Amino acid sequence: MANKKVRVKVPASTANLGPGFDTLGMALNLYAWIEMGAADHTHIELYGDQMQGIPTDKNNLIYEVAQMVFDKAGVSCPELYIAMYSDIPLTRGLGSSASAIVGGLAAANALIGSPFDNDALFQMATSLEKHPDNVGASLFGGLVVAFWDGERAEHIRLEPSDRLEALVAIPDFQLATEKARGVLPQQLSMKDAVFNVGHSSVLVAALASGRLDMISRAMKDALHQPYRAALIPGMETILRDASDHGALGAALSGAGPTLLALVDSESAGKAGLERFLLETLGQENISAATLWLKPDREGTQVITGFNESSTLFEYIQGEVRA
Numbered sequence: 001m002a003n004k005k006v007r008v009k010v011p012a013s014t015a016n017l018g019p020g021f022d023t024l025g026m027a028l029n030l031y032a033w034i035e036m037g038a039a040d041h042t043h044i045e046l047y048g049d050q051m052q053g054i055p056t057d058k059n060n061l062i063y064e065v066a067q068m069v070f071d072k073a074g075v076s077c078p079e080l081y082i083a084m085y086s087d088i089p090l091t092r093g094l095g096s097s098a099s100a101i102v103g104g105l106a107a108a109n110a111l112i113g114s115p116f117d118n119d120a121l122f123q124m125a126t127s128l129e130k131h132p133d134n135v136g137a138s139l140f141g142g143l144v145v146a147f148w149d150g151e152r153a154e155h156i157r158l159e160p161s162d163r164l165e166a167l168v169a170i171p172d173f174q175l176a177t178e179k180a181r182g183v184l185p186q187q188l189s190m191k192d193a194v195f196n197v198g199h200s201s202v203l204v205a206a207l208a209s210g211r212l213d214m215i216s217r218a219m220k221d222a223l224h225q226p227y228r229a230a231l232i233p234g235m236e237t238i239l240r241d242a243s244d245h246g247a248l249g250a251a252l253s254g255a256g257p258t259l260l261a262l263v264d265s266e267s268a269g270k271a272g273l274e275r276f277l278l279e280t281l282g283q284e285n286i287s288a289a290t291l292w293l294k295p296d297r298e299g300t301q302v303i304t305g306f307n308e309s310s311t312l313f314e315y316i317q318g319e320v321r322a
């Protein structure tokens with residue numbers, strides 16, 4: 001083992017941004033931290049309100065992805081100490097599974113002296129998650145435009161505008177990505193395909209060039225949101241009217257149920273937008289928590305120079321206070 005104990009910090013992500021289904025993702029400043037070390041017997045500690053139901057044995061996703069890295073590197077490390085603290089809500093469309101996968105891969109790689117570069121980690125993460133949007137954003141930070149052909153994933157990272165902010169409304173129910181993918185059709189009309197290619201292309205160009213004025217018209221989708229709407233009451237109204245309440249545009253975050261509104265930080269009327277989201281969901285008897293977030297620009301960070309005698313929890317408290 002090249003290192004005794006490693007720590008990584010991984011951002012949450014919002015995928016699709018409307019029309020960019022499975023291809024567009026943005027990292028958000030909401031984080032999970034993972035600590036990993038070799039041990040005599042496997043021992044997994046989970047901290048934070050978001051960790052209920054996550055296995056603490058060798059069935060844990062982070063343990064499994066770490067073993068994948070060791071196998072690929074030809075290293076044996078069957079027993080691991082893993083600690084994780086996360087502020088990323090589970091199964092809500094903010095990329096918790098992608099963060100766990102990317103964080104587990106990055107921590108395991110750092111533990112054995114980083115034989116793999118970020119592109120190799122991206123390939124592994126995409127083949128596990130089966131779409132590159134969340135894992136790309138969590139790994140590289142910023143905005144990531146990507147595709148996966150089943151063998152290789154390619155990506156381009158874009159720097160988000162300084163003025164871009166995100167308001168998320170996180171409903172109080174879970175929606176597994178698998179279930180929200182299960183309602184999608186097997187085939188699309190040529191008209192809808194052309195609609196999405198056009199909107200996604202203009203959205204990426206608008207985000208890349210800082211044309212925030214174009215976002216509301218470009219952030220429209222005919223590929224997944226219409227089919228998922230029945231799973232998230234209130235979503236159609238929010239997507240249709242958020243721009244009238246001060247948003248640049250709105251979308252289902254990932255596979256949902258979280259709703260995302262992009263906002264120009266220089267615009268007024270933020271409280272009105274928040275009220276609109278909560279009231280619209282409230283009319284459907286859905287309570288939700290709102291968070292104002294910024295794009296994360298760093299992606300996954302391997303933390304160096306930390307005091308090994310401090311616990312992960314103590315370290316995070318220090319970081320949040322700093």
Ligand SMILES: Nc1ncnc2c1ncn2[C@@H]1O[C@H](COP(=O)(O)OP(=O)(O)O)[C@@H](O)[C@H]1O
Nearest residue numbers: 054061090091092093094095096097100176177
């Ligand atoms: N820290 C973690 N450790 C282990 N498994 C995790 C962790 N975070 C997420 N997962 C797994 O990912 C699932 C959620 O993934 P998914 O349905 O894609 O929703 P999300 O939008 O949050 O990524 C959880 O039910 C759990 O199985």
Ligand SMILES: N[C@@H](CCOP(=O)(O)O)C(=O)O
Nearest residue numbers: 015022093094095177254255
């Ligand atoms: N492109 C995927 C994104 C799923 O994101 P998640 O955060 O809900 O896991 C999809 O739309 O299915």
